[in-house]
Amino acid sequence: MYELNGKVTLITGASSGIGAAIATLFARLGAKLAISGRNEANLQRTWDECVRAAPAEADQPLLLIADMCSEADVARLVDTTIQRFGHLDILVNSAGVIEFGTIETTSLEQYDRVMNVTVRSAYQLTMLCVPHLIATRGNIVNVSSVTGTRSFPGVLAYCMAKAAVDQMTSCTALDGIQGGSSEQRQSRGDCHQGSQTRWAV
C-alpha cells in the first residue's frame, strides 16, 4: 500500500465534500497538507478536522484561501506550499462545479464557469506542480466523474468538462512515464456529501 506518512499533499476543493474528506483521511495517515478553497469558514472547519485526525506530532496543515479562476491564486498555491514544505509529493485536484442544462439552455457564462474551475484551473495547477512531482516521483489524483465517460441528459457542460479531465489524466500519465511521476483518476459515481444536496448527477 502507498505510504502517506510525511507526504506533502496539496488538495484543492478541500473546503467541502470529497476534497474535505480526502484531507481528513490523509491527515489521519500522517500526510503534510496544504488545503485550499474559497470559503474560509468551511476551510477552517476542514483544517480543524485534520488537526484532530492527525497524529500528535504532525505538522499543522497549511490553509490557503484561493479562487481557482484566478491565475495568480493558483500560482500562489504552489509557491506557498513549496516555501512551507520544501517539496511536493501529491497533488489532488478536487475543486469542481456543476451547471445543469442542455445545448439549448446552458449559457456561455455557465459553460465558462464549469470549464474554468474544473478544467482550466486544474490544467494550470498541474502544469505548475509537475516539475515538483517529477522531482519526488510523486502522484496526481484528479477527482473526475462517471459523467466523464458516460453521457447524461441535462448536464452537457459538466459531462464535457469531466471528459476533458479524464483526457488530461490519461495523456499526462502517458507523458509522465519518462519523467517518473504517476497519475491516477478517481472517477466518482455520486456520493452523499457536500454538494450532493445541490447536485443531482
Ligand SMILES: NC(=O)c1ccc[n+]([C@@H]2O[C@H](COP(=O)([O-])OP(=O)(O)OC[C@H]3O[C@@H](n4cnc5c(N)ncnc54)[C@H](OP(=O)(O)O)[C@@H]3O)[C@@H](O)[C@H]2O)c1
Ligand atoms: N458529489 C458528487 O456526487 C460527485 C460525483 C462525481 C464527481 N464529483 C466531483 O468531485 C469533486 C468535488 O465535488 P464535491 O461533491 O465534493 O463538491 P462540493 O462539496 O461542492 O465541493 C466543491 C469544492 O470545489 C471548490 N470550488 C468550487 N469553485 C471554486 C473556485 N472558483 N475556486 C476554488 N475552489 C472552488 C469549493 O470551494 P468553496 O466552496 O470554498 O468555494 C469546494 O471545496 C468535483 O470535482 C466534482 O465534480 C462529485
